[in-house]
Every structure is written in structure tokens, then in C-alpha cells.
Amino acid sequence: MLEGKRLIITGIVNDQSIAFACAKRAQELGAEIVATARPQDRELCEEAVKQLPSEPEVIDLDVTDLSHFDRLIEHLRAKWGQVDGALHAVAFAPRETLAGDFLDVRPERVNLAFNTSSFSYMSLGRVLRELCPPEGGSLVGLDFDAAVTWPIYNWMGVCKAALESINRYLAFHLGERLIRSNLIAAGPLETRAGKGIPGFEILTEAWAERAPLPWDPKDPYPVADAACFLFSDFSRAITGEILHVDAGFNFVAAGRKRAAQGAAQTGTS
Template sequence: MSAGLLAGKVVLVTGVVTTESIAYGVARRAGELGAQVVLTALDRDLERAREAARSLDVDTVLTYDVTRPGAGLELVEAVGERFGRLDAALHAIAFAPRAALSGSMLGVDPAQLEQAFRTSTVSYAELAEVLRRLSPPPGASLVGLDFDAAGAWSVYNWMGVCKAGLESLNRYLARDLGAIGIRSNLVAAGPVHTRAASGIPGFEELLDAWEQRSPLPWDPRDTEPVADSVCYLFSDLARAVTGEILHVDGGYHAMAGPLRGPGRG
């Protein structure tokens, strides 16, 4: 993508804690493309997020905890006071307790499931409201990170359900926000080695599946293809794209079965 594609835009990126994260890759690429980048983090992650921000030459890191009532309005005030506007936002927020990620779907504490759904799915609508309050005409771009929820995985379990909810919410937000020029899209990335991925029991099974089925080579340590796609959706090049799920997974989702493996070369 050409330099300056996001020039003049204020871009909010949530979920930057480590330099290995997809969110970090998005923040870096957005800055390279001319955006003024704002980061958010949980209180407990603030120092690490500030470290990451320094490596990006980003000056602003704001506290944002989607589980705390009123956090969205506080974020609106903080961004509005510093920048007066917001042109794009990345939702890179997800959480599920370990018990909800593997084994049986049955018997998981409902309170933990409510927390997972609130954090991973409902918060996308809250971030949409933040963007709605701060976006200037003719509109803005909201992008969320997804993991294809079209089928059941051998692992992922209740987080897969949360992502299915996120995909549905994305379509409804596209419906509601289109009239005011705000676009809502998701990027369904292949498996990437991140802090969140390290908490998924059986994550290596997903990597093995991509090794066998992805028609394009997939590097689980390279966040740049995902970051480039997010920045495309942030940009005016995607001005007529909304309600979409853009798969950046090496083509895995389009294949009906393994292409490689025992007996397949």
C-alpha cells in the first residue's frame, strides 16, 4: 500500500500489549501510512503498552476496560479532548477462561461465559458507539479481528461461539451505521502466534491444519498481511465495503479438505 494512504486520519487501536500481536502490527502499519495512532490498554497492561507505543513513536496510550461500566464514554472524552475526532478503530479485544476453550462445551460456569461474551462480542458494539460519537462526516471505519466461525473447530469452543456472535453483530452494525457513513467489517485471520493464542489449549492443532490445507504458505509469526488488510479497510479505498468478513488466512477457508499430509505430498 502506498505511503500516505491514511494521512490525516486518527486511528484507535485496542489490544496492543506485545510487539508480536496483530494489533501492534496494525498500529505500526497505520503509522507508516500516515495515520495518527492512539492505543488503548487495560490498567494492568499500561506499562507494557507504553513500551510498545514508544517503539512505534506513538504518544497516546489510554486506559480502556470494556468490562467496566462507563469506560466507553470515558474513552470518547479522552480521545475527543486530545484529537477532536476519530476516523477508524480496531477492535482487538477477546477473552475466555481456559475451561471455555477446550474439552466439552457442557458444564462451563455461566458467569465465565457471560464475561467472555461481554468482552469478546458485546464490546464491539461499544467501540462502534465510541466511533459514532467522534467520527466526522462523511464517516469512519470500524474493523474487528475475527477467527472464522463458519464451523466448529477441534479447539476454541465457546470463543468460537463468541466469534459467531461477533460476525452476526458486524452485519447488524453495518445496517445501523451505514446511514451515517460508518463502515463495519471483520478480518478473519489465520492462526498467529500471539499472547492470546498462547492461552488456547491445542493451538498447535490449528497450525497443523493450516500446514495441510492452506493453498498459500501461512507464516503464523507474520502479522503484516493481516495488518495490511485492516489498513485497507480503514482507508477510503474500502469506502463501499461494509458488513464484510475479509479472510486473510492463506485461502484455508475456501478449501474443502487437506491439500497436503500423509499420502498427499
């Protein structure tokens, strides 16, 4: 499905990450990849990618430094000439923006979360614009549904809402270059980022109660499979979308137990 595609995969830090699963699936489907890592995470990334079907090159990329994106463009122009797609799997929020008082947070801490988790998506889109072939390409980002408020997500939820808006604007502005931009709103997964969210078990417990399909928080491969679909030509007319890969949680208003209790109390079925 991805034969001949050349992809940038950001965010690999271990073999449990969504980015690692996406890289593995993409290679299995015929893609050639490069991985990017923050300089301080480079060793972790290099160790993780050894477990992929084919060990890719790892390139330094600090997504808060625009000069790193410029260097990435020049490196990949020399290496490949063109790039068909990129995965944005990068997010960070200081702990106080998640677990602290929403109304009592320093703006520079929010700015760090925004620059890392949201604005960097545009920067990766710029890389793709510079390197995509005439037939276009595909930018894919990882989201956590920002249409609602999450009690333990605070300013990262705001950053995800910004990411969703940036996705739509990128889809609009990159469309003339035949570049698609889409997000995947995944259910909670026990990645390094997920485990860093205070009270993360609140999310997994909610999914166990409410999602109509089984959801395994240890399995990132349903998300990876969806990402590969979005990288493929099968998604050639899809852009500006948010694809929910969450076992259906997003459209259910109440859990099965709660609904059953309500029906028992009212005598309805």
C-alpha cells in the same frame, strides 16, 4: 493511504501482537493513533508502543466497563475532536470455556468471554458513532472464522459467531452515519492470545497442510495490511463483510496430502 486519519488501536500488549502490527502499518501510512489498554496491561502496552515509529498516547480502557467507553469519548473529543477509525483487537475467554467440557461450563464464565470479545465491539462502534466526522469512518474487528466448528475453540467460537452477527448489525445501523464495519478472519498467529489456546499447534498444523498459500504464524503483517485497507477510503463501499486473511484455508475442504492420498487410492488425478 491513511494520511490525516486518526485511529483508535485497542489490544496492544507486545510487539508480536496483531494490534501492534496494525498500529505500526497505520503510522507508516500516515495515520495518527492512540492506543488503549486494560489498566492491568497498561505497562506492557506503554513498553510496546515505544517501538512504534511514533510513540502514541496510551489510554486506559476496560472493555467490560461501559463507563470507560464514556471517558474515552470525552477524552478523544477534547484531544482530537473527531476519530476516523477504530481497531477492535480485544478477546478473552477463561480457560475452561476453551479446554473444558463444552456442556459443563458456568454461564458467568461464558458471559465474561462474550462481554470481552463480542459485546465490546458494539461499544467501540458507539465511540466511533459519537466521534466520526461527517464523511464517516471505519470500524475493524479481528475474527477467527466462526462459520465452522473448531475442536479447541469451544465457547470462544460461539463468541466469534456473535461477533460476526454484531458486525452485520453495526454495519446496518451505522451505515446512515457513513460508518463502515468489517471483520478480518485471520489465520492462526502466535500472539499472546493465540498461544493461550490449548492445543494451538493443531491449528498451525492444519494450515500447513491445507492452505493453498504459505502461512507464517509468526507474521501478523498480512492482517495489518488488510486492516489498513479497510481503514482507508479505498474500502469506502465495503461494509458488513468478513475479509479472510488466511492464505486461502477457508475455502479448501481437505489438505494436499489427504487429497493426494485419496487420488492414489482411487487411481484418479
